[in-house]
Amino acid sequence: MRREGRLLHDGEWDRCTLFDPNVQPRGMSMAELRGGFLNLARTLYSREETDARRQGFKRRLRESPHFGKRVRRGAPEEFAA
Numbered sequence: 675m676r677r678e679g680r681l682l683h684d685g686e687w688d689r690c691t692l693f694d695p696n697v698q699p700r701g702m703s704m705a706e707l708r709g710g711f712l713n714l715a716r717t718l719y720s721r722e723e724t725d726a727r728r729q730g731f732k733r734r735l736r737e738s739p740h741f742g743k744r745v746r747r748g749a750p751e752e753f754a755a
Contacts, residue, residue, distance in 0.1 A: 675681050680698040683689045690696045699707050717723060735741055 675697055676684060678700070680700065682696050682698060686696065695704070695707060698704065702710075
């Protein structure tokens with residue numbers, strides 16, 4: 675990326691966050707990157723998506739063989755009752 679000149683702030687690693695891109699994507703403008711990120715966030719945190727994740731979590735919890743069992747604190751797993 676450095677050779678291609680795509681680092682926006684070379685060496686400024688504190689600027690490498692989810693919200694502060696430090697790399698110019700190949701074949702995409704910064705506006706396209708920003709728009710795609712915002713669209714992804716809207717989708718991931720939409721009511722439909724969060725409800726689906728919540729339902730999946732609840733289903734997996736109900737199906738877990740360990741759900742509802744008490745484990746003695748400090749007991750090895752094979753001796754937990």
